[in-house]
Amino acid sequence: MPPEEKRFRFFLLQAFSLPPASKYLVRPMGGPKEKTLMNFPDVAHLLEDVDWELHPGALAPHGDWPVETREEFCLAAASRLPIVREACASGKYNGIILLGGGDPGFMESREIGRRHRIPVTACANAQMHAAAMLGNRFSILDISEVHNMRMRDLVVQYEFSARCASIRNIHFPMPRPSYTGERSIVGEREKAQRGETSDMLETSVREALSAVEDDGAEAIILGCSAAYWLQPFLQKRLESMGWEIPLLEGYRCAIEQAKMLVRLGVDASGLAFPDDHLRRWRRKKTV
Amino acid sequence: MPPEEKRFRFFLLQAFSLPPASKYLVRPMGGPKEKTLMNFPDVAHLLEDVDWELHPGALAPHGDWPVETREEFCLAAASRLPIVREACASGKYNGIILLGGGDPGFMESREIGRRHRIPVTACANAQMHAAAMLGNRFSILDISEVHNMRMRDLVVQYEFSARCASIRNIHFPMPRPSYTGERSIVGEREKAQRGETSDMLETSVREALSAVEDDGAEAIILGCSAAYWLQPFLQKRLESMGWEIPLLEGYRCAIEQAKMLVRLGVDASGLAFPDDHLRRWRRKKTV
Amino acid sequence: MPPEEKRFRFFLLQAFSLPPASKYLVRPMGGPKEKTLMNFPDVAHLLEDVDWELHPGALAPHGDWPVETREEFCLAAASRLPIVREACASGKYNGIILLGGGDPGFMESREIGRRHRIPVTACANAQMHAAAMLGNRFSILDISEVHNMRMRDLVVQYEFSARCASIRNIHFPMPRPSYTGERSIVGEREKAQRGETSDMLETSVREALSAVEDDGAEAIILGCSAAYWLQPFLQKRLESMGWEIPLLEGYRCAIEQAKMLVRLGVDASGLAFPDDHLRRWRRKKTV
Amino acid sequence: MPPEEKRFRFFLLQAFSLPPASKYLVRPMGGPKEKTLMNFPDVAHLLEDVDWELHPGALAPHGDWPVETREEFCLAAASRLPIVREACASGKYNGIILLGGGDPGFMESREIGRRHRIPVTACANAQMHAAAMLGNRFSILDISEVHNMRMRDLVVQYEFSARCASIRNIHFPMPRPSYTGERSIVGEREKAQRGETSDMLETSVREALSAVEDDGAEAIILGCSAAYWLQPFLQKRLESMGWEIPLLEGYRCAIEQAKMLVRLGVDASGLAFPDDHLRRWRRKKTV
Amino acid sequence: MPPEEKRFRFFLLQAFSLPPASKYLVRPMGGPKEKTLMNFPDVAHLLEDVDWELHPGALAPHGDWPVETREEFCLAAASRLPIVREACASGKYNGIILLGGGDPGFMESREIGRRHRIPVTACANAQMHAAAMLGNRFSILDISEVHNMRMRDLVVQYEFSARCASIRNIHFPMPRPSYTGERSIVGEREKAQRGETSDMLETSVREALSAVEDDGAEAIILGCSAAYWLQPFLQKRLESMGWEIPLLEGYRCAIEQAKMLVRLGVDASGLAFPDDHLRRWRRKKTV
């Protein structure tokens, strides 16, 4: 961080919150930050040098189930922007971490952050950047047909198409009224944690192998944050099979990318995210 | 349109509305649809075979000035989706036309439309498709640094990067609190209509020529809908200079693309816009 | 269409004709236009607002079998250009529709049409544009190894490579002296129409599924016009299997694209198709 | 060449011939081959180890002026294919060289050549391959707006877009009824040969410099064969200015590429140019 | 860094060393590490949480002047690899930082580092990754024609071509026998530090503006490490002109990227950098 910054002061913002009584929860909706930040033990050591706050996210405007469609992502994005604005304006933070696998409101939040010279990072974007540092092409392991398309939109918007080997679908959709299957992400995590066989993990192993052997992936990133728990389990499985492929996860990447930006003293290009109060303008842009 | 459809029934939705008392208006906020649809005389003949309704758009949630930043586009998108939902559900329309140059909520609206098998078109997207039918590369003539970046995001998201020769900025920003310049889009249109010299038109001529001579544009499309009035004036000027380059405009392209889709009996790919109630899913996607 | 145009006046031109006595016919070589336009019932409703003429095409110069090799496509292209010239010069038409799956003479015909300000559309090109409106990537379902390469050349020449997921070969070659197999496209169509099992349809189902599941297609277009009859049958089969993928066909796309261009008052970019009597020229082009 | 081939036996085919009485000639239409092969002295040393015949080309079907529009190129292509067929079938040649800058009929001729296992080369294509061996990107120096678009189509069809820095237009159109300017390519060549100032050469110097300094060209190739005479003059000029950029020309590249293919014992891929009498076919192609 | 790592332990390796008596020095060849690490004051705050050693680099095998040609970069690469090997094998470091602007031996060093699970970063590569986090496209500001081509090779090899807007040459070559100009990088830095006008800085301002206005750069990175001193001066100048474009520099980016990788517990993909002692292999790779 620039010489005058002595410590990271990060604002972690959940993608959205659901009513605690919702029957579609995949993470706890209340409690201390160490409990409500999913997979905290995987992340804890990276937060040791950070003063951090965790915001539960705006109440999801679309319903009481997790965001998965493009429409839901748009609504969640809009509802989280005022929180980003307020956090930036508070002067309390030198970095904003957008939690959630599908990065709702990321481009807009960077625009807001830019006005305050505060870097904003998000989980899918940060994973793609980290993956690009490790190999030439990455695959995304993701949970459902609908969510896959969100990840696809992000790959395109972030201009990572040439580095994306594939999006692999393990078909464990988020709970929602329209989903009548019985597959439960929460249940799978618990099974894995108990050392039992988890179909979600087994399917992930199978799809990761296809990503490696058929699609040309040299790194794997995870799509939906509800699947981030897979990281240590799946990494271990792949290693035990002799495949030396790094498996990333969003929280850690987003936190560490924010640190890198803070320390380099940069946030976002003022040309890519031009300010409302513009001093200079260009006649021409190329895409 | 499919044999059973006898007539186009289109829902035209403005990008947003502003309070009538706003001092930042660029179009009338009330009156008959023929008055509030900008540049109606340019479009009228294309609506003759259409039963059409014009919705004024949701009241802009961000303030009383036009949408221009990424943040504002996101908020406008979210606020217009419920209107799209309702229009689709009403059963009254066989096509949805999203007005506005920056296509807020287009991808999300297509997802909604898909559930009802109703095509949704939008002005930037439709212009890009039409331009691609006429030549190999197009340039976008657009009004301001901030709005340019919205257009850029759209080119990338729609995967038209390889066909976009440039985005040319004429620097006539929309009225807004932060803009202290004196350039007025409305005033320029009036000058042009009175046959007086319009700086906005003159600048557009200059930038269009650069697009042709320097950037390799073979067609030109317009960015912000507040600049659509330029089309007949600028087309004429370019022709008088001997440049045979088509100049498109968003309303006409969006209306005609919607007709094409309706008549072909298609709306959007169910694989690109998968339904919430999914019958089949794929293991793999490529980007 | 521009205000002054009151009705579509289209000239439909077959790719070539064969001697009626040829033993390699795949469509009738004489009779009323409704009989000689293949699959007329699928298209009829789109021609209701069109005054149309159907030209049988020039007699194929290469032999009495259908065009399939690159050499044959070139000869067919050259022999159809004088007909396009004459149609354009007649002043009777406001649109030219080039029938045939492999678009012989399309680029050249657009050049001719441009001189008369008449849009020219063709079946492969129009399908690609329509497919691009529906999803990100399309596959081409086509009949033979040799014809596939023609489709490939078109994808490249039209600069749709990045949107083409694959060309899938069902291996039902056109009848020709060198083809000694027994597969008959005409016979297959008749079987399907009688409700019997058609190997051509079954193979198409199989290849379409591979296009969806393996290649990433989000829309499917048909290559050779002799396979256009598949459209309703195959679309139905895919739908019945739960795959919501649009299946396009060339005649309808070419007709509707022509309408769109006529109504928008455009034909082709004068920069992409410069006139012989040039008024302005550019120092530089980019590819 | 393969061990059994002892000498190159090449068939050189002009793109087309014009009536000797035409007032639009740019090369002599009769006489010994050494006289009718343009710029023979530049090429002679490369033909020393070749038994070669020069065919004057089919009489141009479109009129008595040189080929320049897309339509004219198509007609010229079709009229030259029977000559290629006959040359291949004669058994007299082990290489076919298509003369002319715009490669009419090249893809089709390769298909024909493939059946006889005879490589076919053409001037634009061969220059692009040679240029790619020398640097990363090349520019094309070409004579007219219309001809430029032919070159552009070739760059795209040959999939060299990523290596083409620009097409630079010196605006010395071929003589033709519609061209009323007074610039004469033949006159310019004579001036240059007499040591006088040639506007065509001076303009070429200017555009070559722009290709180097602005467009990023690392090699330059020539478009129309009527401009091939520029090669030694322009190369010398660029060298005298300190620019070490190779300037290629079509005849030499096409002849030497043909030798390379003959000696390697290859002609064209049977998968890219599948035979009419096919032994194996593929289910899938990618573009 | 992974929980068990308590502190960064970095090995910083100069690209090469020259004989202290060389008359072509651009940095001191002896003294304490804080003196021999160029521009230490710009970097010092980033090394506060690092235990670091600075290796002077192998003695340049090619001569007593700085590395600038491709040949010299290859020789420097080879001569530095044994040092990387030894550092990795020593067990003393958890990160290797390759100093120098042209990244000699970076791909090879990552291969070596991978065997020891130690991340290796380099200045050009790290700047490109950081720039990609800030905007869509970056330009490289670099010192000489010859060095530019090295930067170009790196952009291609790292697969950043689509994000590289341009390489801008300020033409201040490194001192070497063949360079007879009088421009001195060291002298320019001193002038700038004394507050005098530096031609090198002025030229950098001019080229940076062209990168922004003409080439579409949204971030700027520096090529040769001998120009890294420009960073604070040039950043300030651009800001004072109203251009909000981030200007990066190699040392800081390479250090911070190494920290990010160490903390994420990754080094390089074992598939992109396969081990000599391989446990699994793939039948297929895609590029």
Next chain:
Amino acid sequence: MPPEEKRFRFFLLQAFSLPPASKYLVRPMGGPKEKTLMNFPDVAHLLEDVDWELHPGALAPHGDWPVETREEFCLAAASRLPIVREACASGKYNGIILLGGGDPGFMESREIGRRHRIPVTACANAQMHAAAMLGNRFSILDISEVHNMRMRDLVVQYEFSARCASIRNIHFPMPRPSYTGERSIVGEREKAQRGETSDMLETSVREALSAVEDDGAEAIILGCSAAYWLQPFLQKRLESMGWEIPLLEGYRCAIEQAKMLVRLGVDASGLAFPDDHLRRWRRKKTV
């Protein structure tokens, strides 16, 4: 070759030599040039018009086993450059042929050759250029996971990514201390030459078929030069199965490409390989 050159005078340089007593040899380390040039009978006819010398290559600095890792390739590159320098400076040669499948030192050697106006060719690069002349996409058949990544780096560095359909691994690694498998390339060649079944050949057939049927290859090139012996055997096998796909090999391509360049009188672009003693420089490069 240019008129004044009367005969090819080529310097063939092995990639490296090993101690004759090494137990990891794949080619003889001494004897007449006809014996030490691998597969001489396949190449002999192409050397009939060449005065050629064969240099055994520098002694490998890394150990007594063949080059396979990136590190080893870098060391081999550096150790061969002085030999290239000397050969160029000798004035005895008009072409340099770099033997070896992975092209160590190719870019650097071209830079050296450029100073002397002598073309330098290399086996992988020459095969890629030749393959591009035959079809649209090629696959590389290669021997091992580690060597595959070298081939991949070359495809990227040479900017042939868009033409590379795949790299197919037959998993017959070079002998080296870390390789404990029993597969022997030399043994396989002998089996094939004796007409016995060779697993290496059988695996190559299988992978070549996958390249054709799954990956879209239209030509095949060979990676490691130790596998070049496969060429006649594999070509024959593919032909016997009905697949008309050209199979190239490096020595022949490199020799014939060098002849082509010599006869065209070119070596490398002075802009792509700028001289140390530069006369002109450019402000800008594009990648």
